[in-house]
Amino acid sequence: MTSTPPGCSSTAWKNTARNRAPARRTGRNPSGAPSPLTVFQRSTFTSMAITIEMPRLSDSMHEGIVLRWVKKIGDFVEVGDHLADIETDKAHVELQACEDGTLTEILVPEGGSAAVGAPIALLQSEFGASTCDCPPCPPVKCSPLAARLASEAGLNPGPLKGTGPHGKIMAADVRAAIRPANGPARRVQTPLAPRDTRHATRVDNFYLYSLEANMAYLAAISTPIAVQCEKLIGGRYSLFDYVVRAAVKACISEPEWLAGDAAAELLMVLDKGEKYVFIENASGKTIYNIAMERLAAPAAGPPPAGSITPNILLCDSGVNVEAQRTVLPEMPHSIISIGGTTPKTGIEAGRPVSKLILPVTLYVNANILPECKASKIAAEFKTLLENPVLLLL
Numbered sequence: 001m002t003s004t005p006p007g008c009s010s011t012a013w014k015n016t017a018r019n020r021a022p023a024r025r026t027g028r029n030p031s032g033a034p035s036p037l038t039v040f041q042r043s044t045f046t047s048m049a050i051t052i053e054m055p056r057l058s059d060s061m062h063e064g065i066v067l068r069w070v071k072k073i074g075d076f077v078e079v080g081d082h083l084a085d086i087e088t089d090k091a092h093v094e095l096q097a098c099e100d101g102t103l104t105e106i107l108v109p110e111g112g113s114a115a116v117g118a119p120i121a122l123l124q125s126e127f128g129a130s131t132c133d134c135p136p137c138p139p140v141k142c143s144p145l146a147a148r149l150a151s152e153a154g155l156n157p158g159p160l161k162g163t164g165p166h167g168k169i170m171a172a173d174v175r176a177a178i179r180p181a182n183g184p185a186r187r188v189q190t191p192l193a194p195r196d197t198r199h200a201t202r203v204d205n206f207y208l209y210s211l212e213a214n215m216a217y218l219a220a221i222s223t224p225i226a227v228q229c230e231k232l233i234g235g236r237y238s239l240f241d242y243v244v245r246a247a248v249k250a251c252i253s254e255p256e257w258l259a260g261d262a263a264a265e266l267l268m269v270l271d272k273g274e275k276y277v278f279i280e281n282a283s284g285k286t287i288y289n290i291a292m293e294r295l296a297a298p299a300a301g302p303p304p305a306g307s308i309t310p311n312i313l314l315c316d317s318g319v320n321v322e323a324q325r326t327v328l329p330e331m332p333h334s335i336i337s338i339g340g341t342t343p344k345t346g347i348e349a350g351r352p353v354s355k356l357i358l359p360v361t362l363y364v365n366a367n368i369l370p371e372c373k374a375s376k377i378a379a380e381f382k383t384l385l386e387n388p389v390l391l392l393l
Contacts, residue, residue, distance in 0.1 A: 049124055052083070053118060053120065060089070062116060066086060069106060070083060077102070102125075141166065155177060206363040211360040212360070214358075215386075242391055247336055254373050266282045269324055275299045276303060278308050319337070331367075332365070336363075341357065342359075343357075
């Protein structure tokens with residue numbers, strides 16, 4: 001037990017010891033003088049614990065797995081920082097911080113799972129206490145992506161007018177505020193002029209367009225259709241049947257594309273060049289008619305030279321487009337080469353979305369159409385592939 005110093009009353013010594021204890025806990029220097037950081041925290045800040053919960057990333061999600069913690073205990077976290085990687089039954093998603101603070105506790109370790117809404121970590125956030133008589137400023141409602149964009153651009157999002165729910169500042173609001181300083185933004189993708197089809201590459205009197213069409217909607221509706229198809233025609237619709245219908249509708253959407261021809265005629269080259277299917281008057285045929293002709297066509301080699309003059313050439317993946325083009329008596333108006341579909345995961349409206357990407361290369365004859373109208377055909381082609389209901393009309 002510490003004795004009372006001479007000349008000091010017991011009560012005074014207890015009060016002195018009581019006053020010294022907080023100073024030792026809050027970071028006194030060895031000399032006894034308080035450090036500036038300690039005084040600043042004690043005089044103007046109060047702390048608040050923030051619970052980080054397992055987010056709901058899809059309507060069917062009930063729990064998630066923490067694959068990896070990017071931030072460690074004791075790390076300072078800012079709004080929009082990558083906290084952890086979360087795995088759901090459909091995708092891997094980054095968990096971003098929505099508040100500033102220090103990560104003080106990790107409740108779910110790496111590899112652990114938690115139900116939606118369950119706490120997985122704790123942040124210790126500090127808020128300044130105002131010393132003026134003016135009313136406190138309302139908190140800034142800002143989405144994580146908008147906060148990250150504003151931080152990268154050095155922009156204060158407070159004065160911005162939010163267009164989100166209840167005035168929340170969204171990423172588009174921050175981009176609009178940054179745009180005047182960085183020059184005009186690129187055009188937003190529209191059905192008539194999507195970003196990846198505005199400019200074509202000129203190759204051997206052809207305008208070349210490289211597209212990526214999301215076939216997820218087609219895959220969703222094609223399963224019940226395929227079941228009925230087997231009953232009617234003894235086989236299923238193929239991806240090529242939908243692509244043929246989309247190609248024909250896109251091409252004839254520009255009247256000048258026919259260039260005097262009576263109708264659209266299409267040649268399909270399938271199975272790595274081992275099967276050829278010629279469809280006459282393709283513009284007047286439905287997906288059902290196209291599928292019937294494809295299934296009835298024999299697995300034979302190319303047709304005799306000069307026997308057909310298609311104005312659309314459709315090639316499967318693995319088929320040499322140049323070799324097929326040179327054997328035709330006339331240069332087709334359009335050539336389409338498709339690849340294999342690849343599943344991907346994207347983010348739309350803040351939620352993960354499963355996509356099925358089909359790479360497509362489209363050639364439009366530059367002797368038939370100017371580039372502006374060829375670009376419209378490319379945009380219409382992609383729109384039809386991504387909205388398969390239009391193909392059934």
